[in-house]
Amino acid sequence: MTVDHEPVSTADGGEPRFSTWTGKARGWALRRLPPDKLLPEGQPSYVSSWIYVFGMGAVAALVYIIGSGIVLALNGPTWFHVSSLGRFINSTHLWSVELFFMFMVIHLWGKFWMAAWRGGRVLTWITGMLAFVVSIVTAFTGYLLQTNFDSQWIAFQAKDALNAVGIGAWFNVADLGQILMWHITLLPLAVAVVVALHVVLVRMHGVVPPLEAAASDAQLSSATPNPATESEHRK
Amino acid sequence: MLGIQQTDAGMPDPGIYFQWGDFLIQFGNLVVIATMVVLFILALVIPFPGRRSRK
Numbered sequence: 001m002t003v004d005h006e007p008v009s010t011a012d013g014g015e016p017r018f019s020t021w022t023g024k025a026r027g028w029a030l031r032r033l034p035p036d037k038l039l040p041e042g043q044p045s046y047v048s049s050w051i052y053v054f055g056m057g058a059v060a061a062l063v064y065i066i067g068s069g070i071v072l073a074l075n076g077p078t079w080f081h082v083s084s085l086g087r088f089i090n091s092t093h094l095w096s097v098e099l100f101f102m103f104m105v106i107h108l109w110g111k112f113w114m115a116a117w118r119g120g121r122v123l124t125w126i127t128g129m130l131a132f133v134v135s136i137v138t139a140f141t142g143y144l145l146q147t148n149f150d151s152q153w154i155a156f157q158a159k160d161a162l163n164a165v166g167i168g169a170w171f172n173v174a175d176l177g178q179i180l181m182w183h184i185t186l187l188p189l190a191v192a193v194v195v196a197l198h199v200v201l202v203r204m205h206g207v208v209p210p211l212e213a214a215a216s217d218a219q220l221s222s223a224t225p226n227p228a229t230e231s232e233h234r235k
Numbered sequence: 236m237l238g239i240q241q242t243d244a245g246m247p248d249p250g251i252y253f254q255w256g257d258f259l260i261q262f263g264n265l266v267v268i269a270t271m272v273v274l275f276i277l278a279l280v281i282p283f284p285g286r287r288s289r290k
């Protein structure tokens with residue numbers, strides 16, 4: 001019996017055409033993100049600068065934040081507000097957030113001043129911006145969970161802003177149970193998804209060449225142009 | 236240790252503030268911003284440790 005859905009080679013011997021949606025999706029994914037682009041072994045020489053480390057610094061901090069957050073959530077406030085180990089893990093959770101935001105902001109400055117949205121990278125920039133906004137909301141809900149005078153003050157100030165934009169009834173800073181759920185489920189998930197998309201987009205497009213790179217640079221001219229994202233340059 | 240420590244029940248520290256005219260900033264926030272600016276400049280000037288040389 002013959003198999004119906006074998007990929008059909010195009011007449012010009014180019015890429016195979018797929019007839020099913022699964023095949024088409026696979027073809028699309030392989031075209032946009034071949035494995036050697038997803039997990040490359042080398043990067044162009046201009047990437048050897050400390051400024052390119054801060055994106056991964058933010059990822060590393062985020063991994064610790066999520067890991068320590070899981071430990072805190074599973075043990076609960078009667079542990080992390082009282083026992084010395086609990087308080088320690090609670091503190092490292094907060095300090096990794098401080099590092100996360102510092103790395104993210106330095107990363108943002110770096111990408112801003114190298115205009116890293118060039119060459120079809122606009123979605124990378126937009127997902128980065130989204131990561132920034134969603135992270136701020138996540139951190140905000142975290143500060144509300146301290147259940148001390150600080151968090152009470154923050155909630156008291158915030159309620160007016162949230163009511164003014166008309167969402168106070170659904171996102172109620174006075175409802176600790178609701179804020180806890182936002183903080184430990186929906187928002188971290190949203191940050192993780194946006195960051196994953198962001199990093200995949202970086203891999204799809206390759207690292208943007210520096211502003212001062214001349215079009216005649218060997219590294220750029222040896223790059224194979226990608227029809228899907230023209231004006232792409234990579235090694 | 237046993238029980239919640241006393242500082243938890245106390246009022247938060249009022250904090251240290253700096254003011255230049257209309258510009259007012261809390262000490263901790265100033266430290267964070269200054270640290271980021273310093274790290275950014277260092278990232279641009281400190282050479283990245285080289286591995287194998289690349290084309």
Ligand code: HEM
Pocket residue numbers: 051052053054055056058059062104107108111116117121124125126127128129131132135195198199202205206207208209
């Ligand atoms: C949750 C926070 C973020 C994480 C974890 C993150 C992670 C990363 C990583 C790992 C890279 C690749 C390595 C690098 O160049 O550093 C990258 C690249 C990039 N990021 Fe972010 N990022 C975040 C936030 C942002 C923000 C706020 C912006 C700007 C609005 C942004 C814009 C970009 C751009 C445009 C690139 C591509 C650079 C290129 O193609 O050369 N990112 N990001």
